[in-house]
Amino acid sequence: MTTKIIFGSNKLGNIRNEQLQATLVKFKLGTLLSAKKTEQGAMGQTMFIISTKGEFVFKGNPLYKGQLEEEKYFIEQLRQRTEVPVPIPYLIDDSTDIFGWKYALMPLLKGKHLTDSTLQHTMNTKDKCSIAQSIADALFAFHQWKVEDFGELDTHTLKITPFKTGYYQWLFDRILFWLEDARKYSKVTHDDLQWTKNLLEDSKEAFQRITSPTFVMGDFKPGNFLVQQKESSWSISGVFDFTNSFFGDPVSDLVKMLTYYLDNNEKVVAKHLVDAYFDKLTNKVDSITRLKVHMLHQKVLDWGNAKATKTVTWYDELPFYHWAGEYTQAMEDLFR
Template identity: 45%
Template sequence: MTAKLLFASQAIALPTKAQMNELLAVHGLGKVLSFNGTKEGAMKQTLAIVSTEGEWIVKGNPIYEGQLDEEKYVIDCLAEKTSLKVPTPYIVHHDTDILGFSYSIMPKMRGMHLHDVAHELTMEDHSAVAKSLASVLREMHEWKSLSYGELHPLKHSIESFQPSYKDWLFNRIIHWFHDAKKYSTLTEADERWMFGELKSAYDVFSKMNDPCFVMGDVKPGNFLVDQLDGQWAISGLFDFTNSYFADPLVDLTKMILFYQRQELPIIANEFILEYSTGQRLVEIQSRLRIHLLHQLVLDWGYFHAMGQPIHTSFEKWVKTIFIHLHLK
């Protein structure tokens, strides 16, 4: 697993039909009927295959050594430790003769991406999905570690964040704030406000001592939804390339911002409250502000680098989002 932000693309070219049939034959998965690149997919690494024996997803051309092996390890652990719907069996094939690189193959899971059906859902449907996702994350986060850090892809041991998780996280926010200056205007007032936010959360993060497995990239592109027993719910969870052991609230941030940008702040708050049941809301809000600050620093830099400038100050932009989310 890696907490590093991966920006490179390892796009794989569309193989020939003969290559696909050879790949399927190796694993006893029938003969190819159709195949194509997936619309979603981490780093353009994935292909969708329909064969005489079913539907499959192939992931290849790994970003870093051990990527596919560690993803198999994570999926196998989650399948053993939880009731979550993950893509098993997850088969890794190291021989590069067929495609020119190692690959994994897994069954295609049932369901649709939330962003593809969001416009069709009622508020009740959105609420059901948010509550289902909160339940899925609570169960996933029951996988604990003795230390905050990354799982070594080959040794399966935890490499701790240095000098501490708090310092690693705060330094990362500061790093991406300064990186964003390359693409946008960030003032001394913005920086003072950011450091004030970090200072306010210093004690909360210093006292934390409950590292949990986090997916690290929980967003509509990495899970599926479907109607299960007449109600919308999460039907599949996949892509664990950015997983590590940390504060579990980090897994809420991208979905909170998805709902906020879909003008569904009520659903965002339902999601937070459902996940936080039985926990101290004041502490939850303090930690969420920092994780959201981290994501919004990244988003600010991305939007400006892509020619989509935000026409207000960074401080005002983030504060406005916090207000919409009722994060005091």
């Protein structure tokens, strides 16, 4: 389920304080003091809860059957395998008597989002590079969880279901499918399709040479992690939201943060991130080639979503291959 594109969510709807109190009673977590919905949760599934026993995150109304169980599995595995802070214990109420659907409670992790306004006004380039270093370290730690098969987690058996066509074919087909889908909402020309197919074909051998798939968070972005400053350096103080996690090419986890840095004119920080991560790798050439494809994948999704929802009007007249090409070329430029 984690590799499917989800465009909407069930959202929490109206939650009453007495319902939240009932959840706290179930897990012996004290008396409710306050609650509010989170600002960062794009899917509208989360709330902050403060009780006499502490601060928690409430997550409910699952997007699909097994979402909470799957996330709990990933979090518990990462807690055992890495030192990266994750929200544990991850408590699930299997009954539906309070809300009509399952929910989970987890501790609220300390720290601030990278996009926090106070951080943005006080951080200098050295601070931002320190955070980029900690991102590289956290992702590399995640990627030490190596498996035998490319695929996604079966939410019933908690075992990996391999991609039927193989990893690179699954990825290539996915990119072409969503580019074709974007034709419903925007102009996608023969040149756009040919440019995309050429880039995929040129990278095929690099993907075929991947010998060890790893855990991939799938959605490592500013809204899904927290940072803290300790003396003169920064560290990741929490990572959460593993709804999009699967087992594939680890370098794909860099794409959303590189996009964030490039879109905010922070090329120095973006370069620090790739240098910090790629210095740990042995086969850099193949990884750079694959990184371009993962950036293309993200740009196809971004283009289709933006055109379908009409939420942005950037580059109305610019061809897709030109717009996306600026990002894929930027991947090469960061290594010069």
